[in-house]
Amino acid sequence: MNFFEHQAAARRNSSRLVLLFVLAVAGIVLAVDAAAWLVFAGKGASVGETATMLVFTSVLTLAIIGLGSLYRIATLRGGGESVALQLGGVAVPEQSNDFHLRRLRNVVEEIAIASGVPMPRLYVLEHESAINAFAAGYSPSDAVVAVTRGALERLNRDELQGVIAHEFSHILNGDMRLNIRLIGVLFGILMLAIIGRKVLELGRGRDRNAGAIFAAALIAMLVGYIGLFFGRIIKAGVSRSRERLADASAVQFTRQTAGLAGALKKIGGIDEGSRLSHRGDAEEISHMLFGDGIGLRSWFATHPPLLERICALEPGFNGEQLDRLRAKWHSAPPDGLEEDAHLGLADVRQPPPLPCVTAEQAVTPAAVAAQVAQPGADDYRRADAISAHIDDALRTLATRREAVIPLLLGLLLDARADIADRQADEIAARLGKTIALEARRLARQANEALHPALRLPLASLAFPVLRLRPRPELDAFLDTVNAVVYADGAVSLFEYCLARLLTVQVRESLDPSRYARFGRRRIVEVRGEIATLLSVVAQAGNADADAARKAYLAGMQRVMPEHPPYAPPAGGVLALDDVWVPLDALEPVAKEMLVEAITATIGHDGRIAIAEAELLRTICATLHCPLPPMLGNA
Structure with missing residues (x-):
């Protein structure tokens, strides 16, 4: 299976999990009701009294399970870190x-x-x-x-x-999201067993009702182990x-x-x-x-x-x-x-060289889509080269808490001095003059020391340190990132997409459970957004209007045989602000088609330069379709 098929399978497993959970809950409720019926029928209760009590026990059981699941899910809102600390x-x-x-x-x-x-x-x-x-x-x-x-x-x-x-x-394949939700869901169906065990441990009592309490706790624990049975079956079946x-x-x-x-x-x-x-x-x-x-x-x-x-x-x-x-x-x-x-695995080996900045790569849209989240041996060799060629000073800065914000802002600054000055003013207004000056210095250092294929990996390595910053600082950082992007209408598509990618990643790290979802939208529902994205990409990559139209058509034919005409939006790259959320919500198969369309637009002549490949990777990463570095063979 490729990445998109894995995503579709994970979405089906998520639906299957809900069904299995419902069946497990139904089994537990029936078991509790059966125990309650035996108790009340044995005491000679009337049919009406018994029915009322069964309704009460059913509602109480559902409440315990539901509240247990909600509580556990709430404790996992922090995402993966909360599991590791546990x-x-x-x-x-x-x-x-x-x-x-x-x-x-x-x-x-x-x-x-x-x-x-x-x-x-x-x-x-x-x-x-x-x-x-x-x-x-x-x-x-x-x-x-x-x-x-x-x-x-x-x-x-x-x-x-x-x-x-x-x-x-x-x-990469969406399993983590299902796994962490499984923890929360299964905790609920184990609640009765947990409550029963705790009551038995704490209630060895001296109270005259101790016998009744003991019996109720024992029943709760025994019925709760039905939940344990179902929980283990569900985990085994999914895992x-x-x-x-x-x-x-x-x-x-x-x-x-x-x-x-x-x-x-x-x-x-x-x-x-x-x-x-x-x-x-x-x-x-x-x-x-x-x-x-x-x-x-x-x-x-x-x-x-x-x-x-x-x-x-x-x-x-x-x-x-x-x-x-x-x-x-x-x-x-x-x-x-x-x-x-x-x-000999500890030996230091000479890494392969990076390709020439002007090198081009032959690509096909279907091959690029097949590479999404599917790195191979060649990609590991390229990763070795990238890791080895990242400037040591910049790599060190990417691991330092106090340096990571000016470093990432420096990667966003424009190469043109007049635009970079405006962007630095925006940084100074929000984060202070010291950070603005450091960002300008690091921008110059990055422009001199970084191959175009190294900017995105360096940002990726800096991200774990960035998300350690306090939330107010991250909020201020995101505000500054957006201000840097909007400082001048001439911002490049790569700078815009890198800023958008940083924004997406920081927001998801701050509220991980809020953004965890599987897409379900279809191509027909986002025709306008796809047309806007491909128009902007085509215009950014082609100075000639006729060439841009051909690039746009190459992409649209991949995803929509009947499509809107080429019409670049007046706002340029800023028009993309409204397309990311709907496009990210596409169902997996539709996303595969979109990746092929973006590839066809950027490389409509069948070849992609290194800078264009990094732009493609940045766009795809923003849409949660991670691509290995330096596509194809240079």
């Missing part, structure tokens, strides 16, 4: 002397650049010696990736890359198939099976395996983990059998080989860093 995660600092943490950050940066998504925040479960990991969040803008200390110490670099690539597939797809995606990302297979073998071979020590928390997030965190089997297993996952990657592998590895590692557990040194 598990005892410790944030990985941007600069660290711990080589395990530096290696983790390097691997994640490489995959983030290759995937075209913002760098997620990183957490380590320091007290977990098992090998496991998870990605959590509502969208890539608030995503976190957490790994156990055991994974850092036991896995070599290739194996760690395989695990991280597996988790990135969940980030297993997506874990298989994530394994396949990780192999597609890295173009090698040895890393992921090696990580799975170590899970099966070391004593700790993948089971987390905090069983209660692991139960709640078991469907999000890389490996089985609690040891359930059969119907309740959230992951395919470990040997099955390994054999899918290495068909000749068998249980006897796993037993031999288990015996070997029982006395001498594996050390990932030692394996890196032995395999």
